[in-house]
Amino acid sequence: MLSAYLLYGGLTFVLSILFSMGGAGSGVALIPILHFLGLDFTLAKALGLFAGASTTITSSLMNIKRKVIEYRFVLPIASMMMIFAPLGAYCSQFINEDIVKFIFMLMLFYSASMMMFGKNKALVHAQAHWVLFFVGIVVGFIAGLLGVGGGNILIPLLVLLGYDSKKVAITVSFVVPFSALGSFFTYASYVPIDWNLLVVIS
Numbered sequence: 218m219l220s221a222y223l224l225y226g227g228l229t230f231v232l233s234i235l236f237s238m239g240g241a242g243s244g245v246a247l248i249p250i251l252h253f254l255g256l257d258f259t260l261a262k263a264l265g266l267f268a269g270a271s272t273t274i275t276s277s278l279m280n281i282k283r284k285v286i287e288y289r290f291v292l293p294i295a296s297m298m299m300i301f302a303p304l305g306a307y308c309s310q311f312i313n314e315d316i317v318k319f320i321f322m323l324m325l326f327y328s329a330s331m332m333m334f335g336k337n338k339a340l341v342h343a344q345a346h347w348v349l350f351f352v353g354i355v356v357g358f359i360a361g362l363l364g365v366g367g368g369n370i371l372i373p374l375l376v377l378l379g380y381d382s383k384k385v386a387i388t389v390s391f392v393v394p395f396s397a398l399g400s401f402f403t404y405a406s407y408v409p410i411d412w413n414l415l416v417v418i419s
Contacts (some may be wrong), residue, residue: 221254222413222414222417223417224254224350225251225254225414225417225418226417226418228247228250229247229268229417229418229419231407232247232250232268234261245265245269245324245325245365245366246330247261247264247265247268247269247418248261248262248265248321248364248365249261249321251264251265252309254345255325255412257408258275258314258317259265259309259310259314259364259408260316260408260409260410261364262309262363262364262365262409263364263401263405263408263410264411264414264415265364265365265367265419266364266365266397266401266403266404267349267366267397267398267415267418268395268418268419269365269366269393269397270366270394270397270398270401271419272395272396273330273366273368273389273394274391274394276390277390277391277393277394278360280387280390280391285311285387286387286388286391286413287354287384287387287388288316290349290380290384290388291317291387291388291391291392293346293349293350293353293354294349294350294352294353294371294388295384295392295395295396296353297298297302297352297353297354297357297358297359297393298353298356298357298367298395298396299395299396299399300355300357301346301354301355301357301358302357302358302360302361302362302367302396302397302399302400303361303363303399303400303402303403304357304358305357305358305359305360305361305362305363305400306361306362306399306400306401306403306404307403308358308361309361309362309363309364309404312362315362316362316419317362317389318338320359320362320363321363324363324369324370327370327373328369328373334371338360345382347379352371352374352375352378352416356370356371356374357396359402360396360400361400364400365395365397366394366396366397366400367389367392367393367396367397368390368392368393371385371389371392371393372385372386373391377387
């Protein structure tokens with residue numbers, strides 16, 4: 218058991234460093250790895266959420282301290298994600314696990330494709346305020362369902378919608394810790410959590 222904890226902790230440490238460089242949570246990579254190593258998929262999602270929140274919360278606090286957050290832009294997304302991410306996490310228990318895994322695979326493909334080919338290309342310029350609420354609802358629910366913070370979905374989507382990439386990065390660093398923790402506590406309400414392992418990976 219100790220060797221397994223050391224393995225999980227080491228993997229989390231490496232992934233957290235790599236993903237923090239890009240301003241994203243490590244959960245999107247940690248979840249499939251933990252599941253591959255034998256952890257239950259839903260437990261892996263819960264642990265990945267907590268690890269992802271731990272990775273990004275420092276960036277969030279630093280941006281608050283530096284006063285670089287544009288709250289008029291951030292709050293519509295943040296408020297909707299904090300409501301709909303836990304809702305997605307709750308609904309996950311009623312959806313066939315194979316379907317969730319398939320959606321997770323599509324999300325990984327989408328994130329990888331956008332990072333390689335479309336991250337800096339705006340397809341439209343949807344600057345209406347209601348778009349931010351809609352983005353928060355959709356991304357929040359999907360993120361909660363899949364057990365991720367949502368940054369890997371949110372960043373390329375907002376850039377494609379024509380928003381400034383620097384503003385988007387700051388927004389994601391603020392939003393992800395709160396949506397991830399909301400989803401984590403929802404999963405923790407119905408999934409047996411290995412609290413010792415949680416301490417190790419955080």
